[in-house]
Amino acid sequence: MSSNIRLTRRCHVCGVSFVAKTTVTKNCSDRCAKKAYKLKIKNQKVYASESETSSQIPYVAIEISAKSYLSIKEAALLYGVSEKTIRRKIARKEMPIIRFSKRIVLIKKEFENLLRIET
Numbered sequence: 001m002s003s004n005i006r007l008t009r010r011c012h013v014c015g016v017s018f019v020a021k022t023t024v025t026k027n028c029s030d031r032c033a034k035k036a037y038k039l040k041i042k043n044q045k046v047y048a049s050e051s052e053t054s055s056q057i058p059y060v061a062i063e064i065s066a067k068s069y070l071s072i073k074e075a076a077l078l079y080g081v082s083e084k085t086i087r088r089k090i091a092r093k094e095m096p097i098i099r100f101s102k103r104i105v106l107i108k109k110e111f112e113n114l115l116r117i118e119t
């Protein structure tokens with residue numbers, strides 16, 4: 001569909017001014033339109049992934065709250081820190097653990113009592 005409309009627009013991708021022939025044109029070229037499309041698809045995927053993750057957390061949180069011993073992964077999720085931080089605390093003996101096997105470590109959930117509370 002062509003028209004006699006000529007509008008000066010600024011490209012959403014590269015920022016260059018161009019003459020648009022429709023009122024909905026957002027990009028200066030096919031290359032920029034493809035870039036914009038790829039970015040849109042990427043953002044949709046990121047959003048879908050984030051919403052999926054946020055819908056999983058409450059279920060996991062309920063599951064964790066019912067346990068008295070946690071895995072490193074669960075402890076990291078519960079306290080909002082990385083697994084590396086948990087492993088570091090274990091190495092410094094700042095967390096009471098039970099060594100289930102050579103590789104499996106369980107953390108006693110009520111370890112908060114042992115943490116120093118800063119005021």
Ligand SMILES: [Zn+2]
Pocket residue numbers: 011012013014015016027028029032
């Ligand atoms: Zn452009």
